[in-house]
Amino acid sequence: MHTTPLTPELLRGALDWENTAHGLLPHRLPARARTQCADPQLAMAESQPSGVRLVFRTRATTVELDTLPTKRVYVGVPPRPDGVYDLLVDGRLTGSGRVEGGNTLTIDMTTGSFEHRAGPVGTLRFTGLPDTVKDVEIWLPHNETTELVALRTDAPVEPVADRGRKVWLHHGSSISHGSDAASPTTTWPALAAAQGGVELINLGLGGSALLDPFTARTLRDTPADLISVKLGINLVNADLMRLRAFGPAVHGFLDTVRDGHPNTPLLVVSPILCPIHEDTPGPSAPDFSSLQEGRLRFRAAGDPAETAGGKLTLNVIRKELARIVRERAAEDRNLHYLDGRDLYGEADSAELPLPDDLHPDAAAHRRMGERFAARAFAPGGLFADGAV
Known part of the structure; x- marks a missing residue:
């Protein structure tokens, strides 16, 4: 050998x-x-x-x-x-x-x-x-x-020489990281990359898509032909930020990425459907009653009334992300927005509910990968040649 x-x-x-x-x-x-x-x-x-x-x-x-x-x-x-x-x-x-x-x-x-x-x-x-x-x-x-x-x-x-394929750089939460996927090639980003014929760099970081400046600088400094950032759920999970800080933080994150990639197609993806946090703020907390049953589930520990004071829910985040991208896109034709519920929404939740109330299962990962590939990489998609 x-x-x-x-x-x-x-x-x-x-x-x-x-x-x-x-x-x-x-x-x-x-x-x-x-x-x-x-x-x-x-x-x-x-x-x-x-x-x-x-x-x-x-x-x-x-x-x-x-x-x-x-x-x-x-x-x-x-x-x-x-x-x-x-x-x-x-x-x-x-x-x-x-x-x-x-x-x-x-x-x-x-x-x-x-x-x-x-x-x-x-x-x-x-x-x-x-x-x-x-x-x-x-x-x-x-x-x-x-x-x-x-x-x-x-x-x-x-070693294998560069195969000349476009590099897709993606950042997101544990869902992008691949939590509850069956294997490394069946996380939704890996499935989407395979269908899109691109080289994947996956910066899905479980529990850690928190608009950190060092993550933005990493995206800025990493060579890539296509970039996507899936933002929101971890900010609710951690109850880390209020609405006043969220908008400027998103702008700063995108500004940093654009410092290194001024014209690269950049896609902002909002959270997929997560019923426990659609209108209830975080933090997310383990459901200790489920631990006693030998399984791990999560619950929303916030109060919906707290949104009036600026606490974040997924619906609040989606509205703010859509507004930010819409306003920035007036001067940035290569900036796009995708509602995460187009990847996993209410009908999917009814058919393939989140097993622990936060993370999609293997079948949902496959569905999300196929849908992302269709919306981003297929002819006429957001990342397709000529798309601006």
Whole structure:
């Protein structure tokens, strides 16, 4: 077997990487951004490699990848399944696998505490690949921090040159991150990118789409042909901001992105339907009665009457985002708005309700990916050639 050094040249979808005691740890935010916020939720989210994949060309029929995953365990909730690795050969899904072992991060939702325990490196193995020169992609688990330890193949490996496809840079919340999707290639952004024929950089950051300036600067400084930002739900979840601050913060976020991408098509997407927060402010809180039943659900802990004092709901946010984009678009012909309920709305909620009252399930991710691709990448779509 050939052992190939794991280097950044083999990575797609990561904006930074870290050499650890075990190997290579991909990051989705650059080091400067990471140093500007000590929030453990953000640190966990950005190190989970949603949209990150190893890409190489080889004639190998057997591929082995050693990794050290970090798996989340929620106190009082049944164990989550191990993260999924998807194998694509020449762009086609060919296999999937999981890695046993790894570190564990135990989270107590009742206290907000975290406990980290070290565990062993595990091995992912794919066999029976075609005995031809081919492009191989291994998509890393979207919901497990993953240190890459060793890559072994039964034929040499080389990096894949730029395929000339447009780069789509997307930022959003845990829904964009892929929470409750079945696998890394079936998060809604990954599905939409595949249908649109674009290279995805996914900055969906669970719990962390909070209009942070360092995130805006990351978008500003990342080369991209198409950019979308899905804003709103995390601001309600965290009860972080009032209406007075929200509008100027959105303007500032978009101004920063435009500093680096003055003419790039830029799409602002408002929240999908989330019944608990349509007209009720945050914060979101765990439903402890559901924890006692061994499942995790959320509730809206705010009071609808508080919107009069400037608290944010999803309907308030959608109205404000639509106004901001409409006014800015008078001078920015490459700025667009998409109501998130066009991706998942009331009819979808009746058919495919949010299992935990916040996050879409695997079937809803597929529907959202198809709808986004149709609205953004199809002929005449917001990101189609010639669209302004």
